[in-house]
Amino acid sequence: MVKVKICGLSTLEAVDTAIDAGADFIGLVFFAKSPRNVSLPKARELAGRARGRVKIVALIVDADNAAITSIGDMVRPDYFQAHGSETPERVMEIRNLANKPVIKAIKVADAADVSQAAGYEGKAALILYDAKAPETLLNALPGGNGIAFDWGLLANSTDFMLSGGLNPENIANAIRTTGAPIVDVSSGVESAPGIKDLTLIRKFIERAKSAS
Numbered sequence: 001m002v003k004v005k006i007c008g009l010s011t012l013e014a015v016d017t018a019i020d021a022g023a024d025f026i027g028l029v030f031f032a033k034s035p036r037n038v039s040l041p042k043a044r045e046l047a048g049r050a051r052g053r054v055k056i057v058a059l060i061v062d063a064d065n066a067a068i069t070s071i072g073d074m075v076r077p078d079y080f081q082a083h084g085s086e087t088p089e090r091v092m093e094i095r096n097l098a099n100k101p102v103i104k105a106i107k108v109a110d111a112a113d114v115s116q117a118a119g120y121e122g123k124a125a126l127i128l129y130d131a132k133a134p135e136t137l138l139n140a141l142p143g144g145n146g147i148a149f150d151w152g153l154l155a156n157s158t159d160f161m162l163s164g165g166l167n168p169e170n171i172a173n174a175i176r177t178t179g180a181p182i183v184d185v186s187s188g189v190e191s192a193p194g195i196k197d198l199t200l201i202r203k204f205i206e207r208a209k210s211a212s
Contacts (some may be wrong), residue, residue: 002175004208005161007059008036008202014196015046019053021205026050027057027081027186030071035194036186043075057081059101065097072098079103081128091123101125103161106151107132114157121189128184129154131164151177168203172211183208 006018007027016025028043029036038046047056058077060068062084071077080094095102104124106117107134117127131149148165151174162180167188172192175183187193189200 002180002208002211003182004026004205005057005182005184006186006189006196006205007057007163007184008190009196010032010036010038010042010194011196012046012049014198014201015049017196017198017201018205019050021202022209023201023205024055024182024183025057025079026056027059027184028075028077029059029066030058030063031061031083040074041072043071045074047077051086055079059083060094062086065093066125068094068098072100077194079125081105082124083128083130088119090121091120095123095125103128105130108153108164111153114153117157117160126159126182127157128161128162128163130155148174153176154180166204168200168207171204171208175208177212 002025005025006023007029008029009015011027015026021037028038028046031037050056055078057079058071058075059081079101080098083105084092084093091102091104102124103126104120105128106113108129131147161182161184162174162178163184166183166185168176186203189197191197
C-alpha cells in the first residue's frame with residue numbers, strides 16, 4: 001500500500017488528524033520564509049505527539065550545522081529532508097552529523113533534473129521528486145508551491161517519494177501514472193498558505209491508500 005507523508009504541519013490538531021487518518025510520515029518545516037515554518041519549541045511539542053506513531057521528518061533548506069544539531073537535539077526526527085541545493089557531499093555530511101537518514105528533494109522540470117538523482121545513490125536514503133518552480137513565479141518557495149510537473153518523466157524510477165501539486169482530486173491519477181510508493185502533500189491539503197484543512201487531510205490519505 002502507498003505510504004503518505006503530510007508535510008508542513010504546525011498544530012497538534014493537524015498532527016492528530018493526519019495520524020488518525022493513516023499517515024505514515026509527518027513533516028515539520030524549518031525554513032523561516034515558509035508559511036509552514038515552526039519554531040523549535042513548537043516542533044518539539046508536535047514531534048512528541050507523533051513519536052512512535054508515525055515517522056517524523058524535519059525539512060531543512062541549506063541549513064548550517066548548528067541548525068541541524070539543534071533540530072536533532074530538540075526534535076529528534078526520524079529523517080532529515082534536504083530541500084535546498086544540497087550536494088551529494090552535503091547530504092553525507094548531514095547524515096553523519098545528525099546520525100539520521102536523509103531524504104533529498106530533487107526539483108523537476110525536465111528529464112535532466114530527474115537524472116540528478118543518480119548522484120545521491122548511496123548517500124540519500126530516499127529521493128523526493130518535487131516540481132521546480134518556474135522563474136516567473138513570484139515569491140517561490142523551495143517546495144510547497146502547489147504546482148506539479150510531468151509525471152511521465154518518472155516512468156523508469158523506483159523507490160522514490162512523489163511531491164508537487166498533489167491534492168485529493170489528482171492523487172489517485174498521480175499514483176497510477178508514476179507508481180510512486182510514497183506520496184507527499186503540503187499545500188494541497190490547505191485552506192490557506194500554512195493552514196491545514198483537516199477534511200482535506202483525511203480525504204487525501206483515504207484516496208491515496210485506496211489507489212494502491
